[in-house]
Amino acid sequence: MGEAVKKLDNVVIICRCNDVTVNDIKKAIEMGIDDFELLRKYLRLGFGPCQGRSCIVLAARIFARASGKKIDEVLSNYRVRPPIVPVSARYFTRGAEA
Amino acid sequence: MRTLVVGAGISGLFIAYELVQHGLRDVTVVDASYPGSGATLRNLGCFRTSFTSPEHVVLLKESIRRWLQLKDRLDFEITQKGYLWVARRPETLEGFKKLVEFHHQFGVPTRILSLDEVKEVEPRLNTKIVAGAMFDPTAGKMPIIENFVKLYIEVKKLGVKVVPYTKVTKLVSRGSKIAAAETSRGTIEADVFVVAAAGDSRDIIATAGVDVPIVDIPRHPYVTEPYAKTINPALIIDWDTPGSPHMTQTKLGSFILARDLEDVPRAPLHSERVDAIPHILKPLKELLPFLSRVNIVRYWMGYYDMTPDHHPIYGPVAPYENLYIAAGFSGHGMMMAPVTGKLIASWILDGKPYIDIASNLTLERFRVGRLVKELAVIG
Ligand SMILES: Cc1cc2nc3c(=O)[nH]c(=O)nc-3n(C[C@H](O)[C@H](O)[C@H](O)COP(=O)(O)OP(=O)(O)OC[C@H]3O[C@@H](n4cnc5c(N)ncnc54)[C@H](O)[C@@H]3O)c2cc1C
Numbered sequence: 001m002g003e004a005v006k007k008l009d010n011v012v013i014i015c016r017c018n019d020v021t022v023n024d025i026k027k028a029i030e031m032g033i034d035d036f037e038l039l040r041k042y043l044r045l046g047f048g049p050c051q052g053r054s055c056i057v058l059a060a061r062i063f064a065r066a067s068g069k070k071i072d073e074v075l076s077n078y079r080v081r082p083p084i085v086p087v088s089a090r091y092f093t094r095g096a097e098a
Numbered sequence: 099m100r101t102l103v104v105g106a107g108i109s110g111l112f113i114a115y116e117l118v119q120h121g122l123r124d125v126t127v128v129d130a131s132y133p134g135s136g137a138t139l140r141n142l143g144c145f146r147t148s149f150t151s152p153e154h155v156v157l158l159k160e161s162i163r164r165w166l167q168l169k170d171r172l173d174f175e176i177t178q179k180g181y182l183w184v185a186r187r188p189e190t191l192e193g194f195k196k197l198v199e200f201h202h203q204f205g206v207p208t209r210i211l212s213l214d215e216v217k218e219v220e221p222r223l224n225t226k227i228v229a230g231a232m233f234d235p236t237a238g239k240m241p242i243i244e245n246f247v248k249l250y251i252e253v254k255k256l257g258v259k260v261v262p263y264t265k266v267t268k269l270v271s272r273g274s275k276i277a278a279a280e281t282s283r284g285t286i287e288a289d290v291f292v293v294a295a296a297g298d299s300r301d302i303i304a305t306a307g308v309d310v311p312i313v314d315i316p317r318h319p320y321v322t323e324p325y326a327k328t329i330n331p332a333l334i335i336d337w338d339t340p341g342s343p344h345m346t347q348t349k350l351g352s353f354i355l356a357r358d359l360e361d362v363p364r365a366p367l368h369s370e371r372v373d374a375i376p377h378i379l380k381p382l383k384e385l386l387p388f389l390s391r392v393n394i395v396r397y398w399m400g401y402y403d404m405t406p407d408h409h410p411i412y413g414p415v416a417p418y419e420n421l422y423i424a425a426g427f428s429g430h431g432m433m434m435a436p437v438t439g440k441l442i443a444s445w446i447l448d449g450k451p452y453i454d455i456a457s458n459l460t461l462e463r464f465r466v467g468r469l470v471k472e473l474a475v476i477g
Contacts, residue, residue, distance in 0.1 A: 032251040035132040035262060041139055042247045044350075049323060049395055077132060082370055086323055086393040092375040093383060093390060 014062075015055035017048020025059055029066050036063045036074045046078075049086045100124045101446070102279055102288035104266045104302060105295035106133035108242075108432050109424050111249050112439030113292055114258045120443050125258045126288070128281060130265035134246050136296050137431065140400030142319065142346055142354050143245075144333045145433035146181050146237035147206045150197065150472040153409055154430075155204045156455050157437050162236060164436035172252055174245045175349070178238035182211075182220055182331040184385060185229045186338035194232040200473060201234075208234045220330055224385055239332040241349050242432060266295075269306040269421070276306060276421045290446055292422045293415075294438075297364070297403040299425035308415055311464055312426045314401035316361045318374040322392040324351030329386070339381040345389075353392060355382055358402075367399050402429040407469040410434065413445050413460040422446060423461060 009022040020043045033039045036059075045059050046052030056078060064071045101117055103110045106129035114125045129135065145165065147158045169176050185191040194210060201208045211231045216223060219233060254260055268280040269291065278287045293299045297314035304310070328347060335344040343357035357378040362369070375394065383389040405411060405426035415421040422445060424438050431438070437453070444452035451457055463469060 032254060033247060037132045038134065038247060038250070041134075041243045044243075047396065049393075051396070077135070079368070081396050081398050083394065083397065086395045089322075089375075089379055089383070089390055089392045089394060092394075093379050 014058050015043070015045050015048065017050050017055075018044045020045060020055065020059075022062065025062050026066070029063065034067065036060060037077045039063060040078070046080075051080055051084060052078075099290060100288040101126070101290045101292065102286055103127040103292045103294055104279065105129060105136070105293065105299075106250075106260055106262065107136045107138040107294065107296060108134070108246060108249070108435040109296075109427070109438050110292075110294040111246075111253050111260075112435040113294055113424060113442045114253050114260075114439075115249065115256070116439035116443035117446070118253070118256045118258060120447055123257065126261060126286065127253075127258060128261045128264040128266060128279075128286070130263070130282075130295075130298075132262050133250050133260060134243075137400050137403070137427075138246055139243060140319075140398055141242055141432050142239070142333075142356065143242035143348075143432065144181070144237070144239045144346055146234050146333075148181060148183070148197070148201060148208050148232070148234035148237065150200070151409065151470050152204070152473065153455050153458055153470050155201065155206060156453065158430075158433060159204065159206065159236075160453060161434050161437035164440065165240075165433075168436065172245075172248050174240065174248060176238060176240045176245075177332065178236065179330060179332045180219075181234040181237035181333045181335065182216070182223075183232040183234070183335050183337050184216075184223070185231060186227055186336070188229045190338050191230040194230070198232060206234070206236060208232055220334065222329065222386055222388060223334070224387060227384060233331075237332055239346055266302055267305070269302065271306050271418065274417060274419050276418050290420045290422070292424065292442055292446075294424045296425055296427070296431070297401055299403075299423055303415060303421075303423065306415075306418065306421065308418075308461075310411065310423065310425070310461065311406055312403050312411070313363045315363055315404050316365045316367075316369065317356065317400050317402055317429075318359065318371055318378070319354050319356040319398065319400070320375055320378060320394050321348075321396045322353045322355070323395045324348075325353070325392070326351060328353075328388070334385070336381050336385055341377075343378055343381045345382055345386070352395070353389070355379065355389075357381075367401075370397065370399065402427075403431070404428045406464065407471075409459055409470045410438070411459060411461050412438070412441055412456055413451065415461055
């Protein structure tokens with residue numbers, strides 16, 4: 001791969017909630033993380049307020065290419081966790097009993 | 099000697115780690131899913147010595163010592179900022195005083211805090227509704243995902259074979275021994291078998307005809323968006339509210355809020371409960387009013403693998419000579435994992451646990467009715 005592309009890896013952001021770059025993902029794979037769910041959790045992909053809307057598929061593609069796995073297999077354990085968007089605590093405590 | 103560990107959670111990996119440290123070469127860990135997929139990557143990452151039975155206090159002292167010892171070697175992140183056990187009622191504070199005396203017998207330096215001292219430790223706490231607190235300075239927290247991944251990479255480097263997506267469906271016995279484990283991807287033979295599969299250990303060991311009293315109880319933690327560092331202790335516990343609501347702030351600033359709520363045992367992992375949020379928030383918000391302004395960003399479920407006396411089950415599984423269990427951690431298996439690893443390794447290699455008191459925690463105790471007693475019951 002050309003030097004220019006390698007340099008880009010350092011600045012191309014995959015997860016905007018947690019500032020994860022292409023390079024962060026490649027480094028984590030090189031470190032020995034060989035499962036997408038472990039990688040995702042390690043880099044906190046999908047942990048931010050957007051719940052992984054933009055990063056998960058991009059990261060899964062990078063992981064699939066690096067590991068030779070199919071993208072469906074890579075994503076088979078991924079599950080969206082509620083709430084879909086951040087909710088204020090106030091919404092839940094109004095009039096609630098303990 | 100070929101060893102097969104069932105379950106690649108924090109317990110299984112520490113057992114494998116210690117076995118290799120003791121010179122074993124052929125250690126395999128299988129998991130039904132990916133490593134850490136059980137309770138391990140769903141937990142709050144907090145640890146303490148301030149327990150109420152000699153068994154827990156002695157083992158946790160050793161386990162924390164071992165966590166800190168491995169901190170440099172494995173580059174773990176661990177901080178020790180203490181637990182703040184909040185008493186709303188004066189009677190509870192009296193109970194805490196007895197507990198502190200109990201801890202001091204074991205050299206655990208817990209102490210009672212006056213309201214002024216509580217304010218010093220945690221200025222944001224609403225002391226108007228509080229009688230006092232107990233503080234455990236040995237307690238702390240860690241980013242569990244990072245530390246687990248470091249351990250996982252280390253055990254693989256040491257030559258342990260970690261085989262994911264391989265579910266053990268049956269233990270095959272031959273006389274007084276387990277000969278093999280049937281799995282979703284073929285049969286694995288070994289000389290020694292260790293089941294460290296949390297609540298599922300029950301089903302696995304049942305296939306060899308032995309009953310293990312563990313039941314999975316769902317837990318429902320919530321996490322907020324990150325905020326600047328706000329609270330000082332590793333964990334704040336509202337001891338006078340049923341289910342002891344508690345909260346911690348992660349390294350990146352999110353608050354994790356949780357409370358033990360009544361729930362259906364073994365309810366599937368995706369039985370989300372919206373009602374858990376107000377139940378958890380309301381009491382915590384009374385103590386820490388700023389919580390009414392936080393944004394909740396995520397919620398997940400996980401199981402506590404509970405035993406009848408809320409202590410783990412360690413050691414040999416009779417009548418088999420080569421079958422061991424390490425499960426039933428009842429909500430404390432992460433903090434116990436290093437001592438779990440060393441105990442099981444010593445049982446396998448020396449025929450007995452390297453800490454005597456652990457022999458009170460064998461499966462045998464349920465058969466003979468010698469459950470662990472909590473000497474200092476509070477509240
Ligand atoms: C919400 C929550 C908060 C917690 N907070 C804390 C805390 O702050 N501090 C603390 O110390 N502890 C805490 N705990 C408890 C802690 O997470 C657990 O005790 C600990 O992770 C147990 O680790 P384990 O390896 O024994 O089990 P697990 O991590 O559950 O691992 C068991 C593994 O066995 C595998 N398995 C199951 N069946 C089979 C099979 N048939 N074949 C092959 N593999 C199988 C599973 O896939 C799983 O990966 C918390 C737990 C929860 C749910």
